[in-house]
Amino acid sequence: MSSGKAAQEFSLEALKAGDRSEFARLVEVHYDLIYRLALRIMENSQDAEDVLQETFIKAFRYINNFDGRSSISTWLYRIATNEALMILRRRRPDTVSIEEPVEDGADPEPMQIVDWCCLPEETLMTEEARAYLDRAVESLSPGLRVVFVLRDLQGLSTRETGEVLDISEMAVKTRLSRARLQLRELLSGYYADHMENVEGKHKP
């Protein structure tokens, strides 16, 4: 993981020996990243907190199984993502699978061709718009959502995202592209209405 705080080194030896101080340091460095990841994958803050706690409980319990082939941050992300998907799967067993075959077929053709990019920042970032952004992410299938969150919001590389989800880099790229296109469609529909309002205001 490339982001500053998470790139810190930890003593694996101390962690495996049950050193509480080193474990507390591991938690301190990663809790915010894991909570924000969980918040974006889950649909509410209570579930995100459950995922956060379970992630570190499992990390503590299974630290002796960590072989150091990936970074410890990637390992924590993997535990958190699996935990989040497991909760979602329990609730919607028919719809939640990271193995869904999203790689098949071509990307959908863009339908919404609206040039909303130059809307003023205060229109793009209202409270209502932010709530819509959240709902749009929630509408993605879990398989697309986790890739979008890990790559675009958490800043993991394609390789790291593939390691977390145990999928190929090509699958990461395909899913990311699909997720972005779906979000673009949804946002274009939303902001198109606001463009009419903005343009309407300027008509004589």
Place this chain on the structure above:
Amino acid sequence: MAGCERCRIVVDSLNKTVYLYRATSATDTTPEEVRQRLFKRLDLDDFIKK
């Protein structure tokens, strides 16, 4: 892409979509009480500081 207005709009709005999500995500933070409950759940109360 030159001369394709439709393509320009799709690419620009795609970039803006990612930008908006990154901008709003950057302001998310974990509430302090969530952090404290985490440390307590892990029996690491003695390391809660800030």
